[in-house]
Amino acid sequence: MTEEWQQNISKVVEEGELLQGTLSQLRRKDGAAAPKTIVRPVQLKNGLHLQFEYHYSNKVTHENVLPDLAGAKIIELLEGDYKQALFKTTKADLQLLFNKKGKATLLSKAPTGSVKAADMQHNRQKNRVIAEGTAAPFLVELGIMTADGAVHAKKQDKYRQINRFLEMVTDVLPSLPKDKPLTIVDFGCGKSYLTFALYHLLAVEQKREISIIGLDLKADVIAFCQQLADKLGYDKLKFLVGDIADYEELSEADMVVTLHACDTATDAALAKAVNWGASVIMSVPCCQHELFKQVQSDVLAPILSQGLLKERFAALATDAARGTLLEVLGYKVQMLEFVDPEHTPKNLLIRAVRSGQTASKDKWEQYEQFRSFLHLSPSLEHMLSDLWPTKTDADVKK
Numbered sequence: 001m002t003e004e005w006q007q008n009i010s011k012v013v014e015e016g017e018l019l020q021g022t023l024s025q026l027r028r029k030d031g032a033a034a035p036k037t038i039v040r041p042v043q044l045k046n047g048l049h050l051q052f053e054y055h056y057s058n059k060v061t062h063e064n065v066l067p068d069l070a071g072a073k074i075i076e077l078l079e080g081d082y083k084q085a086l087f088k089t090t091k092a093d094l095q096l097l098f099n100k101k102g103k104a105t106l107l108s109k110a111p112t113g114s115v116k117a118a119d120m121q122h123n124r125q126k127n128r129v130i131a132e133g134t135a136a137p138f139l140v141e142l143g144i145m146t147a148d149g150a151v152h153a154k155k156q157d158k159y160r161q162i163n164r165f166l167e168m169v170t171d172v173l174p175s176l177p178k179d180k181p182l183t184i185v186d187f188g189c190g191k192s193y194l195t196f197a198l199y200h201l202l203a204v205e206q207k208r209e210i211s212i213i214g215l216d217l218k219a220d221v222i223a224f225c226q227q228l229a230d231k232l233g234y235d236k237l238k239f240l241v242g243d244i245a246d247y248e249e250l251s252e253a254d255m256v257v258t259l260h261a262c263d264t265a266t267d268a269a270l271a272k273a274v275n276w277g278a279s280v281i282m283s284v285p286c287c288q289h290e291l292f293k294q295v296q297s298d299v300l301a302p303i304l305s306q307g308l309l310k311e312r313f314a315a316l317a318t319d320a321a322r323g324t325l326l327e328v329l330g331y332k333v334q335m336l337e338f339v340d341p342e343h344t345p346k347n348l349l350i351r352a353v354r355s356g357q358t359a360s361k362d363k364w365e366q367y368e369q370f371r372s373f374l375h376l377s378p379s380l381e382h383m384l385s386d387l388w389p390t391k392t393d394a395d396v397k398k
């Protein structure tokens with residue numbers, strides 16, 4: 001359970017109120033941790049970060065961490081390494097002390113910090129794709145923002161997730177075709193917060209010609225989403241009821257999004273995306289059961305004999321197989337950390353951008369070795385069975 005001091009520290013970081021934190025008084029003197037760590041906000045080229053400055057006896061090292069991840073990092077350092085900390089914030093000076101039994105006391109005094117906190121706060125907002133202060137109509141309708149653009153306290157996580165997703169999309173926009181209307185599909189769209197966000201970014205803000213289709217099995221959820229799209233006047237956003245595997249209404253798409261579609265539904269979405277020649281694929285896998293049942297390796301018995309470890313390993317192997325198969329087909333693949341308030345452990349986003357290169361035999365061999373070693377037979381490989389380089393070579397030799 002999250003303790004009160006942890007909630008306070010997280011909040012200070014999340015709200016952009018931290019001016020400087022000093023972590024000191026090592027718990028152990030084994031030389032592993034830096035005797036002192038200073039944390040402060042820094043404005044870098046790629047946006048606001050929190051810089052962790054580790055002070056060792058003979059060197060100082062730095063690590064820049066995204067604001068959304070910094071609170072958890074500070075808490076981890078405090079739990080592992082330090083007995084004391086002072087946080088200068090815009091609202092108070094907070095002193096944190098742990099007693100011998102590890103119990104924390106957090107004292108609050110009037111603020112003494114003098115850094116331009118308001119500027120930092122402003123920068124943080126400026127860096128959001130959808131900044132606070134101006135109401136985005138879809139966020140108001142979805143109950144995330146008030147009509148004057150403030151984010152409801154309980155919806156901060158969702159708001160952050162939406163912005164993080166849009167940042168990840170913004171990075172790859174140059175890889176989408178520029179000279180034609182874009183077709184985007186969101187498979188397993190569910191309540192579609194992120195589908196609406198995508199429409200807002202591209203159609204409303206950037207005034208691009210696009211059409212987005214959201215597909216999901218749940219008729220009631222789809223009816224709600226369609227009503228909302230109609231109410232917002234998002235006329236190129238259509239919601240359909242259906243199974244990803246059976247969806248045959250398109251012959252090409254520029255971008256395919258599939259966030260938390262269950263188990264092999266993700267593979268069906270990836271296979272469609274590849275067959276449609278999608279330039280960009282964004283996928284957060286979920287509930288990876290398939291390879292859990294298949295994976296075998298005596299060497300890995302220490303992992304595979306423990307249910308929890310096996311589950312995590314199988315999930316990693318699933319994503320590694322998917323990523324490598326996309327690479328075989330000429331996609332540039334990145335595995336990114338996705339902030340996900342509802343499904344925290346399922347926090348990995350596969351971002352794949354089509355490079356135009358032909359299928360790579362080397363990558364295919366790498367994949368084959370990997371899946372043979374673990375005795376895997378992933379669905380995505382079967383769904384795209386015509387495309388693998390060796391099959392083509394074998395056919396040519398016949």
Ligand SMILES: C[S@@+](CC[C@H](N)C(=O)[O-])C[C@H]1O[C@@H](n2cnc3c(N)ncnc32)[C@H](O)[C@@H]1O
Pocket residue numbers: 187188189190191192193194215216217218242243244245258259260261262265286
């Ligand atoms: C956990 S929700 C995620 C919703 C949304 N994408 C998000 O990330 O917030 C997963 C959604 O995938 C849908 N889904 C699962 N399997 C599907 C399939 N085979 N075809 C269509 N939708 C599917 C479910 O109905 C559910 O709404």
